[in-house]
Amino acid sequence: MRCDPSVKVGALTLKNPVLTASGTFGYGLEFEPYFDISALGAICTKGLSLLPRIGNAPPRICETASGMLNAIGLANIGVEAFCTDKLPSLRERNVTVVANIFATSIEDFAALARRLDREQGIAAIEVNISCPNVDKGGLEFGVDPQMAAAVTSAVKKVTKLPVWVKLSPEAGRIAVIARACEEAGADALCAINTIRGLAIDVQTWKPRLSNRTGGLSGPALKPIAIRMVWEVAKAVKVPVIGIGGVTCAEDAIEFMLAGATAVQVGSANFRDPLAAHKIAQGIVDYCERRAIDPRELIGKALL
Amino acid sequence: MEPMHCGKPRPRQVVVPLLRRDSIGASHHVLTFDCEQPLEAAPGQFAMVRGAQWGESPFLPRPMSILTAGRRPSILVKVVGEGTRRLASSEPGELFTVHAPLGVGWAPCPEDRVPVLVAGGVGVCPLVFLARGLTEQGRRAIALYGGRSAGDLPLDDELAEVTDLRIATEDGSLGQLGRVTVLLESAIEETKGRLKVYACGPRAMMARVVEMCRAADAPCEVSLETIMGCGYGVCLGCAVPKVGGGYLYACSEGPCVDGHAIAWES
Ligand SMILES: Cc1cc2nc3c(=O)[nH]c(=O)nc-3n(C[C@H](O)[C@H](O)[C@H](O)COP(=O)(O)OP(=O)(O)OC[C@H]3O[C@@H](n4cnc5c(N)ncnc54)[C@H](O)[C@@H]3O)c2cc1C
Ligand SMILES: Cc1cc2nc3c(=O)[nH]c(=O)nc-3n(C[C@H](O)[C@H](O)[C@H](O)COP(=O)(O)O)c2cc1C
Ligand code: FES
Numbered sequence: 389m390r391c392d393p394s395v396k397v398g399a400l401t402l403k404n405p406v407l408t409a410s411g412t413f414g415y416g417l418e419f420e421p422y423f424d425i426s427a428l429g430a431i432c433t434k435g436l437s438l439l440p441r442i443g444n445a446p447p448r449i450c451e452t453a454s455g456m457l458n459a460i461g462l463a464n465i466g467v468e469a470f471c472t473d474k475l476p477s478l479r480e481r482n483v484t485v486v487a488n489i490f491a492t493s494i495e496d497f498a499a500l501a502r503r504l505d506r507e508q509g510i511a512a513i514e515v516n517i518s519c520p521n522v523d524k525g526g527l528e529f530g531v532d533p534q535m536a537a538a539v540t541s542a543v544k545k546v547t548k549l550p551v552w553v554k555l556s557p558e559a560g561r562i563a564v565i566a567r568a569c570e571e572a573g574a575d576a577l578c579a580i581n582t583i584r585g586l587a588i589d590v591q592t593w594k595p596r597l598s599n600r601t602g603g604l605s606g607p608a609l610k611p612i613a614i615r616m617v618w619e620v621a622k623a624v625k626v627p628v629i630g631i632g633g634v635t636c637a638e639d640a641i642e643f644m645l646a647g648a649t650a651v652q653v654g655s656a657n658f659r660d661p662l663a664a665h666k667i668a669q670g671i672v673d674y675c676e677r678r679a680i681d682p683r684e685l686i687g688k689a690l691l
Numbered sequence: 692m693e694p695m696h697c698g699k700p701r702p703r704q705v706v707v708p709l710l711r712r713d714s715i716g717a718s719h720h721v722l723t724f725d726c727e728q729p730l731e732a733a734p735g736q737f738a739m740v741r742g743a744q745w746g747e748s749p750f751l752p753r754p755m756s757i758l759t760a761g762r763r764p765s766i767l768v769k770v771v772g773e774g775t776r777r778l779a780s781s782e783p784g785e786l787f788t789v790h791a792p793l794g795v796g797w798a799p800c801p802e803d804r805v806p807v808l809v810a811g812g813v814g815v816c817p818l819v820f821l822a823r824g825l826t827e828q829g830r831r832a833i834a835l836y837g838g839r840s841a842g843d844l845p846l847d848d849e850l851a852e853v854t855d856l857r858i859a860t861e862d863g864s865l866g867q868l869g870r871v872t873v874l875l876e877s878a879i880e881e882t883k884g885r886l887k888v889y890a891c892g893p894r895a896m897m898a899r900v901v902e903m904c905r906a907a908d909a910p911c912e913v914s915l916e917t918i919m920g921c922g923y924g925v926c927l928g929c930a931v932p933k934v935g936g937g938y939l940y941a942c943s944e945g946p947c948v949d950g951h952a953i954a955w956e957s
Contacts, residue, residue, distance in 0.1 A: 449928035
């Protein structure tokens, strides 16, 4: 049987349940030599801020068991350059683009959303209230339900695009934040961003990253992410997008069984530019063997 | 069709078997892979390499300079940690993912300058590739190769075949006693400053070489060896501070860059 891999995230229909995670896929065009990225469910851009940011001093990344720490510091070209230099090419190629945004104040979050709302070719806005690697404005929005709701409604107010909120695993009770965002109008919730970790060089007695702490990503994060997706999915009615350590189709299916409507592939892109493409194909193969559609997997393990 | 890569070979990731591993002493190993489709690469470009059977740890591929391209591409590995240890202990037939060619290779040497290659340790790799290319163009480079002792100079014979090779060791076990920078001093004199330096080696060595070239008003390219996550411009993990502020990305703007553009002191 041929399956229909499409899934619906609110009003938005995605070709398949595989997206690429912000900060692990550049602005998408870097993948041009490898495959047709318009075949993906969507791509999430590197986190965009109002002004360009140069990012943190090196070293910015280091490897840890089954994963890595990063403290990039949200280096990005800024929303304006994204709209003029990158978006037209993405639009031309019919790519489903989710613009990931980051700011240090509620006003700036709203300004970013207002700017993106003027553009054609953006499918949704993903609001990052969970970056652990900047001095200011990263986590405080993500760990306090009132702040999370305030950001969500401020963004909702200025755009007609679907608004997805990317949750932090550092929130004590992620379901509480998720519910606050849902009530404030979030169209979908993405879980999770990285968890702060620390690695120390035993030769030099110094942290391995210049920022000292960094966000843990990769397979090491996966069981925590699946537990959190499961908690969020039980707490809200809006779709949940699972993120954390997806490297193969089975990982993605696990997230869907835990309640995710779709998944984002992050660090796995670093070791294989075709990772997301292969995972999407793997889900189709799995579903065809069982004569089901991928959307029938969603939440099947939610007891 | 591909505006971003026209004229440049497209990078690809392939799964290929190791054909052979040749050990040079205890800590250096040349790994040769068997590729159905020849790997096209320019001197100075690199590959991201990972064992297909490594499981989840080490998680990331490792950047390695391309030593030779073609049907049987090869790399030179020096063991420094877990990833390189695994590479160095692999056996023929084992499968690897090889993502190549990546990055920007060496820029051409102006006709009126003598190419002078300055190598330290495994930094020799992209320079052997460069020297072979220069030889094909009918040019002969001077190569300056330094290490702590005679055992730290892998591929010195290969370099000698295609360059006018001069060696320095810190313990005096081979060539001149001292650092490679001593050799550079005489090369600058010998060429009366009409040289272009290509350097790859430890950071401190490259910083000193760039400083000497600045004093001699000579162009100097370096190949950067930073930690890399992806190798193709999408993680932003390979930032290197630039003169005048900001960062350049070693994998996509390099690894071969103008040495004078790097803020070495930071
Ligand atoms: C463009 C490029 C070309 C390179 N070419 C070669 C080559 O031809 N042959 C070769 O043997 N090595 C080369 N390297 C260095 C090589 O990539 C590292 O030695 C390797 O990634 C270390 O992995 P590991 O798991 O063994 O060490 P880890 O356990 O990860 O680290 C061990 C030590 O090595 C340092 N280190 C880690 N990654 C790098 C890195 N990318 N560059 C420098 N130091 C690092 C760490 O800080 C640590 O001190 C190159 C690096 C780059 C960026
Ligand atoms: C190098 C790097 C950069 C990242 N940058 C961003 C970012 O700019 N915005 C964001 O919301 N998440 C960012 N993330 C988090 C990822 O989108 C994802 O949530 C996280 O890595 C977990 O997924 P993974 O285990 O599949 O990598 C980044 C992750 C990595 C590894
Ligand atoms: S190594 Fe990922 S951007 Fe350079």
